[in-house]
Amino acid sequence: MSMNKVSVPDLAARGFRMPAEWEPHRGTWLSYPHNPKSFFTALKGAQAGFADIVAALAKVEDVHINVNDMLAERALGRQLARRKVGGNVFLHRFPTNDAWCRDHGAIFLKHAGTGRVIATDWIFNAWGGKYPCAKDNRIARKMAAFLGMECFSFPWVMEGGSIDVNGAGILLTTEACLLNKNRNPSLSRKQIEKLLRSGFGVEKILWLKDGVAGDDTNGHIDDIARFADARTIITVVEDNTADANHSILAENLAALKNFRDLEGRPFRIVTLPMPRPVYYRKDERLPASYANFYIANGIVLLPVFNCPQDKEAIRVLRGVFKTRKIVPVDASAIIVGLGTCHCLSQQIPA
DSSP states (O other): OOGGGSOOOOTTTTTEEOOOTTSOEEEEEEEOOOOHHHHGGGHHHHHHHHHHHHHHHHTTSEEEEEOSSHHHHHHHHHHHHHTTOOSOEEEEOOOOSSSOHHHHSOEEEEETTTOOEEEEEEEOOHHHHOSOOTTGGGHHHHHHHHHTOOEEEEEEEOOGGGOEEOSSSEEEEEHHHHTOTTTOTTOOHHHHHHHHHHHHTOSEEEEEOOOOTTOTTSOOGGGTEEEEETTEEEEEEOOOTTSTTHHHHHHHHHHHHHOBOTTSOBOEEEEEEOOSOOEETTTEEOOOOGGGOEEETTEEEEEEOSSTHHHHHHHHHHHHOTTSEEEEEEOTTGGGGTOOHHHHEEEEEO
């Protein structure tokens, strides 16, 4: 599909931008893990880890959760009751194929002048047609309708985990994902950049190369490098030269050091270790990464994997997010589904 033949909403021209994740939230939207074809024997553990995430978020902001049916609603309710979660959790019977709300949920923008928040609805094709996604592809409009927001549709494939913004005109992404022909094969790099600028209200696109081993998304940015503030980027590195992640993460780090903001200034680059390699059934490498943290009101949810590197990741994030509490989340079961804290969540700007 050619961009010249499609009317694409220019939200940037209308004064909208995607706020940075650390800006105030009205709430967080999640989808309950339920798919045994994603989590296999780890499903119950993933559901328990999910409930831990909800419990932490409910202390600082409203939490909205997509559930498939009454059985899921009751099961989640029992988990939350055991954790004594308060009343600002809202369950919605919006059926999903899977749990990754970062990618199938609405992406929200805010007007720079009026503060009005709107939703955007992009095509979700399950990371290049890898899995069923018809239910997931209806979620964004359901979220917007419940919140009473105007929703703008884009006839192009886009996932929230493939982009990260600094709230000051910069968007970070990867070539391996957004230039992959399993997303928008008719669009050139230049056209994709135009789409990102108009769709998210940014001025400059920074491209890294590839993602971590085991990532079925073709290299989502939220597993490798994240903005912590307008001038700081946190990125993962792998010191073991024999590890599959070493060379690509070293290449990404070198690129990050050469990036500049809109004023031509270099970014502050902070490195996180990678966790010890995590496998499912001894032969399937999982995309475990500390970069998949989620910034909420007053806290940062950090996936941890019961390995020695957890302590160093906590220490690094405490040094960066000095005014927020770092909340470790045991993600050893959740990661079997090939994502963790950030992949599960989508922020709703205040």
